[in-house]
Amino acid sequence: MNRLVIVSNRVADLSSSAQAGGLAVGVGDALRQRGGVWLGWDGQTLKYEEPPEPRIRKIGPVTQATIPLTQQDYEEFYLGFSNSVLWPLFHYRLDLVDYKSDFLDGYRRVNGKFADALLTVLQPDDVIWIHDYHLIPLASELRQRGCTQRIGFFLHIPFPPPEIMAAVPKHRWLVESLLDFDVIGFQTNTDLGNLQHYVEDQLGYQMNGNRIKIDDREVIAGCFPIGIDVDAFNQMAQQGNEEVQIEMHRRRVLGRQQIIGVDRLDYTKGLPDRLRAFGRLLELFPELRKNVALMQIATPTREEVEAYVEIRKELEALSGAINGRFADFNWTPVRYMYGTVPRDALAALFRASQVGFVTPLRDGMNLVAKEYVAAQSIDNPGVLVLSKFAGAAEELREALIVNPYDSDDMARTLCHALTMPLGERQERQQALIDRIRKKDARWWLNTFMDALENNQYTPANC
């Protein structure tokens, strides 16, 4: 077996259970199984350039190699081109794009920096797997430096239709760079279809089955929905957490139900619409008042990007307004927490909540949806209410699927979830758990590696 070298902007802290962000969680689960090297940014920003050699740290079977970025890199590459241009555009939010030409220079420069750092740790028989929108030009940079190993790429976020892609500055260059990889993986068939339209209509290549022929090379483009380690998450949920257990007991005594939402505080996650839908539930179904509460955990993220500052203010105002209108001396309808919660505590909270409320306006996958399912007990499972615009909705068809732009639809669906009979909850849970077991973290790693190492790919039936 070849040594696997993973590269992503963000690397997980493998020694801690607090991780915000599905990439760190998903790649961490996969790499712990197979072992290998994981190269990425160490989260530090420096005033001056450093030599390209990464800092090496061994954690179990994984060697972590990390590099710092300069303040200029951080502003132009991370906050700039990655998170003020590609992130909003790939999530269909043209209105939030904030582009400056320095951003593109920084994006190219930092991809070159990642290539230089990677070359210092690479061995001839390695296979390389690069992750996410920050590093689309990395295969080109590596090839220019003489790298001949097979290189795969996985996009964790959506790939937009050609009309939206056309708004990305230098979009042809960007997609041509993507085609320098040997394997390109997407979360959903919708994303894969969007790539196919772009390469056929804009670039004039043909995609036969899942292969794109470019001169004398063939690139595999496929759908590899990311999965989780289901048993490990279920165990965490059962072991629980003392404070969560006490709180669960208190709610049982009071006969109250809980709806839970857990997200980075990102405008893609549809949090204001979610809160409005909960307010509408209390308006439309007054009998539910005092019997149900929404717990929303919102994790800080990219706070230096203007659009993220706005969303925080909006959410705080909305939760205050709902509480001001409906709260009673012994009942608070919205419990809003701004912070990062360890994954084991999240697992216990999911198990203790009757509804998992996951309503992004657009999302690559959304691992929280899969984690909510993994945490349930089959004896008395909760119900997942899921946006049709989450990548997870392509697989999790037995969830209650909603339109996150329609608060009345969401309010009625919440009421349906809160009053669903046990038999129906169990049937849905069984079907959902079968699905997330079939395509778990191991499946994701193995199918991608089969394409990368053995040039084998059979489309998955999502």
Ligand SMILES: O=P(O)(O)OC[C@H]1O[C@H](O[C@H]2O[C@H](CO)[C@@H](O)[C@H](O)[C@H]2O)[C@H](O)[C@@H](O)[C@@H]1O
């Ligand atoms: O690294 P940050 O800027 O702090 O952001 C956190 C991560 O957010 C995104 O996660 C995505 O990957 C998940 C797993 O595949 C997927 O379920 C989710 O829908 C995506 O939004 C981002 O893609 C990562 O690069 C970030 O590290």
Ligand SMILES: O=c1ccn([C@@H]2O[C@H](COP(=O)(O)OP(=O)(O)O)[C@@H](O)[C@H]2O)c(=O)[nH]1
């Ligand atoms: O306070 C938090 C918030 C989130 N997460 C984890 O971060 C991941 C979020 O991944 P998801 O795919 O749902 O969204 P992303 O943030 O990557 O867009 C999930 O594994 C969560 O359990 C966590 O550990 N603590």
